[in-house]
Amino acid sequence: MRAHVEVACWLLLSTLGQIHPVAAGCSGRCCRGRDSSCSATDWRTDRVYGKCYCDEDCVKTKDCCFDYFTECPARDCAVSNWSFWSGCAKPCQPSVRVRVRHIQQRPGNGGEPCPGLEEKAGCREYRDHHGGHCEHHSGPAFITSMEFSKGRPKHDGYGNLLDPGFCVEFKLESRTPHCTAENRPHTLWMRYITEGFKVCVACEPPAKRNTSGSCQGDGQESDEEAVLHWQAVGNPQCRGTWKKVQKTQTCTCPTQHRFVFT
Incomplete structure (x- = not known):
């Protein structure tokens, strides 16, 4: 009797094995993109048994094999x-x-x-293609974000700044709406140029004039109440006016309101 039971069990397992063969899944068959041949007959992630896929596109078509996300993990760029x-x-x-x-x-x-x-x-740039100094002309102060400045000032071997710069504080009087009209990565800093706020603009080499200790457009030669013009480098339509408040050794404004003469 026991022998008959064992034979019956074996026949049942064999029959089930023919209906649902040993799991194939995605082991060793992960494919990039869309590939109709990259498939197996097994359980799918939606719990349906049948043809399933192991290509990247199966995530969109929702017919991945049950072990796709284990055997074919996502790869971030x-x-x-x-x-x-x-x-x-x-x-x-x-x-x-x-x-x-x-x-x-x-x-x-x-x-x-x-x-x-x-x-x-x-x-x-402050030098031409031949290495000569560019001529300075009167006009607006050109500014950019601290993030896009040329880098840290150079130091001597004793920690002292070589040709150190300074900072000028201004009160913004006006700006054009173009400062917030663009979404390009290198123009986003212009959104922080807001009328009525105080901003700090660093004067560092190479924008610093070594002979006079000033920067183009910093207002050194203007009286205290003079309205000065500025323009954002990278978006010539972003421009406006400001009044000089004071000249300081370092910039103390919040990070988003710190800029650099360029």
Whole structure:
């Protein structure tokens, strides 16, 4: 009797095995993109038994094999660090500099997509293509964000600043609506230029004039009540006026209200 029971059990298991064979799943068959041949016959993630897929597109079509997310985990995009900023595109006038980064691993299986690979920022060079100093002309003060400044001032071997700069505080009198009209990454800092607020603008090399200790447009030669003009580098339509409050050794304004003469 026992022998008959064992035979019956074996036949039952064999029959079930023919109906639902040993799990195949996605082990060893993960595919990129959409691939109709990247499939198996097994349980799907929606608990239906039948043809299931192991390509990246199965996440959208909702017909992945049951073990897809275990065997084929999502791969987020990985990028390199930013390169150094390039030089300004044009010398002796407001222009644009660029920095880039590169994809080290492309996203897969529903992983996070790659971020932007290029950033642009306003800048202004003070030397021409031949290395000569650009001529200074009267006009508005050109400013940019601290984030896009040329970098830290140089120090000597004893920790002292070489040709140290200074800071000028202004009260913003007016600005054009164009300062908030754009959403490009290198123009977002302009949203913090708000009428009535006090802002701090650092004067650092190379914008600092070594001979006079001033920056173009810093108001050193103007009287206390003079209304001065400024323009944001990177968006020439973002401009306005301000009044000089005082000159200080360092900038004490909140970070979002700190800018740099350029």
